[in-house]
Amino acid sequence: MKAFCCLLVLLMVTVSACGSDRPGTDAATPDPPARTSAPLGQTFESDLRLAKELSESYWQQTFSADGLAYRPVTAFTPYRGAGGPDCGGEPSIPNNAFYCPIGHFIAYDADWMRKLYDEMGDGAIYVIIPHELGHAVQAQLNSDFRLGVxxxxxxxxxxxxTLSALVRSGALQTEPGDRDELLFNLAAAGDPTDDWLRPDAHGTAEQRQAVFARGYNEGTRAC
Ligand SMILES: [Zn+2]
Incomplete structure (x- = not known):
């Protein structure tokens, strides 16, 4: 069954921001995951599920192309306010979404995510979830970084x-306004370990938009 989605996210990514000299060799074009339930991409809940399923499907195929086995996250857990799961003893915080390497799961404040969705559109979900799954990928690749940023x-x-691969494969489609939605959302999502809006924690808005654009235009292998 072919996956579809009403949503979508940006297309007119700022090409000028894309100055990487690394080759874009993103060949993976994920097949839509098999599904048996009601239409996805129509509601908050189904957008959440779709963003997670499609993103993991993409990574599964990308890992597979490299002879690696992608390990899906063990849980995708909604929480409310201060009632989220802890991560290695660190309590979760309200208004946030995060990946926890201890337990290999993603958790998100559902009310906060819902608010972003209502106020900014579904692009919020399609930025935050692939970002958090990006951390799940880093954990599996044992990526090493000197700085958190x-x-x-x-x-x-x-x-x-991830998003551009899903758009190219036809799993997602874009709509007018998605670009602003997406770029705005890049400054609005969260991690538990630091303040998402602090430039030294996540990069300036310009840096974040530039690297997002590089990934979008050149594929995840350029990251
Ligand atoms: Zn993060």
Missing amino acids: ERELQADCYAGG
């Missing part, structure tokens, strides 16, 4: 590359 910017780049 490098880890965050690569996750943004991965998010851009």
Whole structure:
């Protein structure tokens, strides 16, 4: 069954921001995951599920192309306010989404995510979830970073590359306004370990948009 989606996210990524000299060799074009339930991409809940399933499908195929086995996250856990799971003893915080390498899961404040969705559109979900799954990929690749900001910017780049692969494969389609939605959302999502809006934690808005654009235009292998 062919996956579809109403949503979508940016296409007119700022090409000028894309100054990488690394080759874009993103060949993976994920097949839509098999599904048996009601239409996806129509509601908050189904967009969440779709963003997670399609992103993991992409990474599964990308890992497979390299002879590696992608390990899906063990849980995709909604929480409310301060009631989220802890990560290695660190309590989760409200208004946030995060990947926890201890347990290999993603958790998100559902009310906060819902608010972003209602106020900014579905692009919020399609930036935040691929970003967090980008951290799950880094964990599996044992990626090493000197600075936390490098880890965050690569996750943004991965998010851009994941989204463009899904758009190219036809799993997702873009709509007018998606670009602004997406770029705005790059400054609005969260991680538990630091303040998402602090430039030294995640990079400036310009840096984040530039690496997202690089991923989008050149694929995740350029990240
Ligand atoms: Zn992050």
